[in-house]
Amino acid sequence: MSKIDAPTIGQLSILAAHAFGPRTALRYKRHGAWHTVTYRQLADAVDRIATGLLRLGVQPGDRVGLFAETRHEWTLCDLAIARAGAVSVPVYPTSTPEECAWLLDHAAARTVLCDTAARAETAATCPGVKTVIAFEDEAPAGCRTLAELRNTVPADTDRQRLDSIADGIGTGDLSTVIYTSGTTGRPKGCMITHDNWRAAGTAISALLDGLGDGEEVYLHLPLSHIMSRTIQFVALSHGAALAYFGGDIRNVIAELAEVRPTILPSVPRLFEKAHAAVKDLPPQVVADAIGGRVRLAATGAAPMDPAVLDFFASCGIPILDTYGMTESTALMTANLPGDIRYGTVGRPLPGVEIRIADDGEILTRGAAVFAGYLDNPEATAEVMTDGWLRTGDLGELDADGYLTVTGRKKDLIITATGKNIAPSALENALRLSPHISQAVVIGDRRPHLAVLVTLDPDTVTAWATEHNIPGTWPELARHPEVKALVQAELDKANARFPPVARARALAVLDRDFTVEDGTLTPSLKVRRNQVATRYAALIDTLYGTS
Template identity: 50%
Template structure:
């Protein structure tokens, strides 16, 4: 395979009538075969060409995770254009930035609500929009134009850009990571060599397709001949759908595993296996760190949750734990063809055929990130004697106290979040005398606990309630006991609501936007460094 643009058609030839996509329709699950998928992608690609999309044009896709998203995205790439995914949770301002920065010629939107985020008057490059719920995507499909499509497919080169994925912008405006045809082909080759996803697997996907983790999942499924089952759209139904789909492979962010871990405390191991449908061969946790205790819990229950490490800039590939070679607490060994080294300052550097081409229209950022063939990840890590990598924190997140001590907040935060009562923990302390933490309550756990004791069930009230404070004092004391005194949380505050994407405090993969949280709660943080004989 020379290019990823060919993949839907080579997969159709290889796997024919086997199920490629599975989706919830009217209360049941409906399959689309690889042949049907290839035919659909071909028809949509012909339609895009007929609509005036030229090779190299950028086409944005603003929609939830559905089979139609994948079909449209594959068609964009097959037509020789460049796909620009946008999170459906993005604000009007974020959409304006990505559409404007990429110079998108077309925007494919899920429905009128997503279309409303597209400010055409402010986007001179945007020539047209397509609304999927109005039947406009299906209407785009064309029966003619194979000659031009085949000509374009043959003309696509391995180093041509295929997808521009914008980072979530935890520290500023999103940057567009240019991923080439070669990058995605390398990903498929790596999956084949590991292997992770194999022929016959059923893979349940709820991750947003604007994220590289979901993209590598869909491409690996296509290449391997696995069935990709799409969640029905309601996050509250993920656990029931897992029982229905009974996946053999599950890609997920840590938050899902943490929620299941909390809910199953004290339950027999069989309960953990049953939650995932009873057939799960392997789960892969990515996009954010996961606590060691959570991994140990699932390992003991016979549900292998393996952690990997990657970035958008590395096409979602870097280091991997596998069933054959894994070490809990590490993010694994270098993936096949990947170079991993540690710089003098502790930064993880990465090389390989999956490293991105650079940031779209941002040569300065590209030059700072790609140096002498190495991707500077911005993450700190250590390699053990066997080559297993452990991530110790982000360079930009390292806390240097006023006493000159360096503290990585991620470990403290992960340990605090293992408590069933805590939803999020954000640790601060840079240029301050000691570390402090902002905690949010997990409503699914704290509200029933409060109700059983006759306490108020309003989160804002519970945040300041003495019994809740005493509960969290115990959690913080337990976590502090694992760390040297200089690293211990001296004081904490309980926020009156949870963090969310809607407030801009979380990324679409539920990572904390540390700077946003800090700006929103400056007064609270400052108060934790005021004169007091208590903890908060």
Template identity: 35%
Template sequence: MRDVALAPAAVPPLTGGLADRVFENAERMPTLPVLARRPDPASGAWEEVTAVELRDEVVDLAKGLIAARISPGHRVALMARTRYEWTLFAVALWTVGAEVVPIHPTSSREQVEWILRDAGCVAVVVEDEQGAMTVGTVCALLPRLKHVWQLDAGAPAQLARQGALIPLTTVESLRRIVLPDSTAVIAYTSGTSGRPLGCALSHRSLAYPCDTLLAGWAHTAAPPGEQPSVLVFLPFSHVYGIMIMLTCLRGGLLMGHEPDMGQDALASALQTFRPTYLYGVPSVFEKLYKTFLRRAQEAGRGALFERAAQTARDFAGAEERRRLGLGPGPGFDLRLQHAVYERTVYRRLRGALGGRVVRGTSGGSALSRELSLFFEGIGLYVHDGYGLTETSGGITMQPLGREKSGTVGRPLPGTDVQVADDGEILVRGPSVFQGYISDEARTRAAVRGGWLATGDIGHLDSEGYLTITGRKKDVIVTSGGKSVAPAPLEQRLRLHPLVHQAVVVGDDRPCVGALITLDPDFLAHWRLALALQGESPGRETREENALREEITRAVASANSAVSRAESIRVYRVLQEPFAPDNGLLTPSMKLRRDAIVRHYAAEIDAMYEARSRAARRPGPEEPADWDEPDNVFR
């Protein structure tokens, strides 16, 4: 039977390109604010741009691109942070039929050269002098590259002046010949191993998930009667960011740009822009939770916060059982507790996010069920989304009134999902990509019989809800032959306030191990709280022992969700976090597992060797010798 909760209104078929909606919005609702930026981040004042103002800026820039001989089918790279001009250039390029090639602004010289060469870019837009210098070092190797435009040097205005004499009819003629199946974006995969692949995404495939979500769920993105607003801060160099941008542009949502993902800048932007809908990756929501907890502890209300957080999870869990027909909902006592904390705690937490957020989406990797229930319980339902670069973004959604935390929901209407015998998730539908550019063999390997092999593993329950358990290539096989999906263990480890990142290892090892980094902000707060207990000659030893106990608790909590054979027996706490700068994270904040294992090969060997020595007994080693986690600090 078809679930009406997941069936949106009919989505009109796309008849042109992505830029058309910007022009249509300018005709239908010219004064509607559609974009916002902060000319001076220190002031906190936002400058709004109406639909007709955006259209006019796009036309002026499109004329400049035409004057610079950018033609339909040309590929132009955008190498900048999430800022207003990124959106402006993207729409202008789509207007003239060109293809956008996103590049993360902190990419290395080698990465920039590879993408520009592989995509055959004729121009690149950089943000600042640093970006211009990076591109400058590889220009001689790229004969097709004709232009380097720098945003901070006034590139949009310069191009607008150069195109002043180009007639509007030329712009309109080019826009109208863009077809739905024309390529709009060449999005490069994260490149967690090997060189990234360029995924060709059409105007149709990019528009489909956005229009479907808008048709069925746009009314949930703001309180009744208010214009939905979204603060964009994740990189547009990733398809997740592009999907959010297009959803805002196509749905008339007010989109504010915040290029700085630093904690202070983001907090300020949330307070001043006051979005109604919040999106991010799991680390963003984990950081929010830990910030709430840390500030409560600093104010002497840590115990109160933890009781309120548990009540929020209990209340949301009871509400979930009620809407799924599995229970009566929260009882009287729980409702009373929740009402008390709403007045004293939850309202303040939502206030820290601007006070208007009603829902949110987490994507990029799995969001823990506990964290989803917490946010739902404080009045901000955050659902876990699922999609890939190869699917132009989201392919599942939570059915309204039947949301189930811990899953990524059910396939969008028009999209089919099935799980192969080996657990791999297969997808087909209108959002699937056109293929990898310059690599037909990889394309044929990925798409078989119309089904895209996602490389993710998971399962569908009896009601069609999809749960993601990890990447197929990330599954660890111990020397005893046990297969372990690392993602659930890593997710539970990160729930501890002190744990920032975690990577589970153990291929061809006697047991599962973990590399852990600590949250610097919470660690500083924790050390201060420990120091307030009094100075002593053995303070450093006391601190190290206390820290070891905390991390051991985090490991034990993670292990409680898996069998003994899958549990973490050894771990090491590292001093340096995994980051894009050191090559251990992708720009979309995904772990580069192969790079991490290579980088810390000596530490991993030492971790297992230390545990092996400690466990060594006369006679053959028994599995029980590995029962207790060994804690090794670096």
């Protein structure tokens, strides 16, 4: 069998075990060695954990938190929560204790599964949380361990209960609540149903055409993110293997050579950094360095430099730019193998409709569109009109149906001269530079645009060493030659835009944005308002005021 069609996520592990039994389902690295889990072993582990959850008092429909980095236990617990008929509530591993507490309280999650003792301690202090289960054996006092659940042996009555629960879950029932980034306020809980997952799986299967036995997906992006999670379910539905990174992002390239995956979902920054490091090597050497089997890579969040795309294509690795959001249950559009148009995010995937509103906003409709925001009908009504989801993004459709995303509607800058400018275009152009980590364009009610830039520590440190420029990191950020380097990058980016959309002033910051200082969300999106507040005095100097 090449594919299964599980009506609900709770039935996925059992149906996959019947269809793909001895195949490798999961691979993970521990203490320097790779370990495998077959589809049969996966189903057994899921049933044991699900039985353990039920014996701890979890009921069908309960919301269960999942606060962990990407690792194979995340998948086991995700499937087990669904097998028990409960609703999973992922928490970004970068969330602060305050963010975690608010989210779990809003979701009314009483049980939380965590990877580390530190996260278990955080979850245990959250109001309303009654049971905390840690992946690691050294759990804080009062917490359970995942090993306890995995050692649970389901009796016949337990299996009958699991099957009865599965039969009672409808495809339109709630499967998960995934919270948005909250760049301008509190996160909102997106309600995703089993029908949403099935529709999203159909759409993304077009991107991952050919997925099946012998194929392997390397996962290093957060499974708390909708894209990684959808790919996880689709891979298991097709009998492919999932390989999980070892936990250190610095080892990703080395692990790719060990895993030899065929599918690589990632972010533009990884490919841009890889390109800077290997651009002078022969294509086959580059392909072999990441295992020699990668047949496609998928990315999103920001456009990529065509030169980078061309380079990896010459290595036999097409990088496919995609577009999606939590509310659409992952992908709406994608460039596909053999159907790539640079500068766009491709055409609508199967089952997805896209149109552009009169004000330029991208609208989408289809079975994958979410069921609304948890306990927030007002916010739901703001984004849903006659079945169409208002994405909040601005874009254009060309005559062939390819979509270009031009910015966020709420981020539009209106200058003192009344010009409307989407800042993301210039920001994305600047982030194409290997020396720049983040860029935030400002200029609302100002006479012209300015930009705040943070530096990429790896490439700028290497550049400074090459040019014999000593100093600490803050000293480098203030060094005239570093400022000149960044100014040259800004000049190059500015040249792509009309004068009104160019930044005339530049400030290089001596620290990057972080979740801890409030300038990044847990999903690592920039919080513009917080950046503007934190650097208000500096911004005033860019305009000659104080």
